[in-house]
Amino acid sequence: MNIIACYKWVLDEQDIKITTGSLALDTSRAKGKISEYDKNAIEEAVLQAAKSGAEVSTLTFGTGKAKASLKDALSRGPEKAYWVNDEKASTADGYVTANVLAAAIRKIGSADLLLFGEGSSDVYGQQVGPRVAALLEVPAITFVSKFEIQGDKVVATRTLGDSIEQVAVKLPAVLTLLPEINKPRIPSLKQVIGAAKKPMQEFKVADLDLPAAAVEPKTKVKSLLGFVMKRKNQIYKLDTVEASVQALVAGLAKDGVL
């Protein structure tokens, strides 16, 4: 059995600053990382493989910058890393990304189980996993908080807004995972060193036999601006707690919310 965990190499949002005035995003100090929920996907692939004896590989679609992700991904336990390295990733929307990943999976050959995070920690588009399933014509189970491989089936628990449901599908299948499914490991030094010896394979979009229209985004970013809330920012740090509380209560009463 083969499991492929897909991930996105993203900018760490904690390092992004909003430029005062223009509200433009300053990403000059932001480092790359594997998107948080995708770390859960890689971890889960490795945990499941330990039980079922499956082989785990990873797949990402990114620009040249995503090269740094390959060793990180492999240090988390998978045996092989695939990378579609193309500048088109910088403007890709969910439509393009899913087309590219699905084509790459066909190129790689067989995958019995494909795991995705429920959304990326940068744009949080929440669509690539179920799109890939539809393109490959395999079932998708989204928002999975727990699952088990039982022979040629996977039985999964979905945590949805109003209910928890248990469903089963025949493999091959796509699962998108909620972060509560596991705690991703912090790779040990030995795992990091070991990762360098594992195989990596690079593709270009041109290798994937996709029509030109399949890599032309359907949604285009017009502007991306820092979100600033206009708030009163009245912070009390008076001599006594009572004085601060009284000032607060007076303010709330004036605003008509008490």
Place this chain on the structure above:
Amino acid sequence: MAGIWIYAEEQSLAKQLLTAGKELAQKINEPVVAIAIQSDMASALAGAGADKVFHLQAKTDWVENYEKPIAALLQKEEPSVVLIGGSLRGKALAAALAADMQTGLVNSALTLSYSDGAIETSRIMYGGLAVCTEVLSQGCVVTIESHVFEEAQTGQAPGEIAAMEVSLESKVELIRVDPIVHQGEDLQAASTVICVGRGLNGQEDMKLAESLAQKTHGVVGCTRSIAEDYHWLPTEAYIGLSGQKVKPDLYISMGVSGQVQHVAGIRDAKIIVAIDTNENAPIFSAADYGIVGDLHEVVPALIASIVK
């Protein structure tokens, strides 16, 4: 026939989409067409301003199975835009729909507008740090979450209802469904929300939050780690970008640091109050009022001074 098409698996959200659709329809001068999966939903939407309602008739225990007949209908009708109710099931359906239609998808849109001949959406990115405006090509799918738009009012000249029998196939076997007891709905409707974070010393501090909630007739929510790491409140009680988005008149946080993902869930609160010992905590820059201090002193004093 082009048009603005809407679908949600649940009636209230479908009516909210109808409001969004009708606002957009005024700008682009196209009809609003709804897809309904129950007859009461079909007549409700027809009476709330939908120009036409397609009532898909089928039997299924798994509502996401409607994706294929919806895709087939939309591929024939070539809509200008498709609005889908942004529940989690709705998002799963929307993604499959967008893949089948080979079109774009914007999830969790906050606004819809029309500019230079194209529909635009805005949504939150980078965990609440930024707002992204996107230009959509013809026929994109957009999901809108609950409580972003008001429900469309009923009592309008009823639109036409077309019933269609459809057959559903499923690759998914439903084993069981357990409803979640809904704390989330209370939070979303609450006029006062008391939110606890990791600044609490221990679970016994939850009593302070409950007392404050009782005094202010509020509902207690929490940050993600309180629900998922500490389990002091259920998962559906956490507030944030991927959790509940609340819009109370008054939000009071106790020991919440204010990570961007959390702040994204309270951006529509009218007044934000923060109580925390760390005066550099980001929650203070997102707050209208803040008290720098120990919540064990501040909260009892606050409870004592509220006359209600």
